[in-house]
Amino acid sequence: DQQVKQNSPSLSVQEGRISILNCDYTNSMFDYFLWYKKYPAEGPTFLISISSIKDKNEDGRFTVFLNKSAKHLSLHIVPSQPGDSAVYFCAATPANAGGTSYGKLTFGQGTILTVHP
Amino acid sequence: NAGVMQNPRHLVRRRGQEARLRCSPMKGHSHVYWYRQLPEEGLKFMVYLQKENIIDESGMPKERFSAEFPKEGPSILRIQQVVRGDSAAYFCASSRGDRPWEQYFGPGTRLTVT
Numbered sequence: 001d002q003q004v005k006q007n008s009p010s011l012s013v014q015e016g017r018i019s020i021l022n023c024d025y026t027n028s029m030f031d032y033f034l035w036y037k038k039y040p041a042e043g044p045t046f047l048i049s050i051s052s053i054k055d056k057n058e059d060g061r062f063t064v065f066l067n068k069s070a071k072h073l074s075l076h077i078v079p080s081q082p083g084d085s086a087v088y089f090c091a092a093t094p095a096n097a098g099g100t101s102y103g104k105l106t107f108g109q110g111t112i113l114t115v116h117p
Numbered sequence: 118n119a120g121v122m123q124n125p126r127h128l129v130r131r132r133g134q135e136a137r138l139r140c141s142p143m144k145g146h147s148h149v150y151w152y153r154q155l156p157e158e159g160l161k162f163m164v165y166l167q168k169e170n171i172i173d174e175s176g177m178p179k180e181r182f183s184a185e186f187p188k189e190g191p192s193i194l195r196i197q198q199v200v201r202g203d204s205a206a207y208f209c210a211s212s213r214g215d216r217p218w219e220q221y222f223g224p225g226t227r228l229t230v231t
Contacts, residue, residue: 004159006159032218034218036222041224041225041227042224042225043121043123043208043210043222043223043224043225044160044208044222045222046219046220046221046222049218049219089159089160091160093217093218102217102218103148103150103165103172103173103212103217103218103220104150104162104165104173104175104176105150105152105160105162105218105220106162107152107159107160107161108159109158109159110159
């Protein structure tokens, strides 16, 4: 039962253009959403997150959009740079009984982003 | 300003042996999480621990796997009687107690069972 899905295994983008990575989820209890970037032989690096009470969060070149009604989130990278080439994972976590976000992350399968010079 | 430390980075075990994976959280972090990444898959949650306490072990296989986070020392993920299907990358993450969703990951231990 894949609760977080990244349907595009790979994405290729020209340097300077926008990269858009997509993620869908099925569990309506998810409360907090995150994007991680991962290079080979390294651990995931936290990029940006968004709470379910928001629909947009921006940090430099990275913007995450959340559409709760569609259970969809996306990561926009503008402008894309060759150093952004990596595997990108979206992740989600539910709220616990007390209403605060919990620490059990559910990850998508990842999307390989390649940014060409 | 050390991040999450994991050792060893690579571990080779024969079928039937035991594997011990260690994780030291970031300074100031009291919560530890273990995830497993099988080839061509995303990371899967295994267990969530505080010092001397298991918070959630719903992702741990029922047999052969155990985890601890003692009062002193690193967190340990222990796999007894390893089988080929245990070959994977095992990642540890840590967080502050008040922000459990903001997890910082270690470099991982790649376990190979021959």
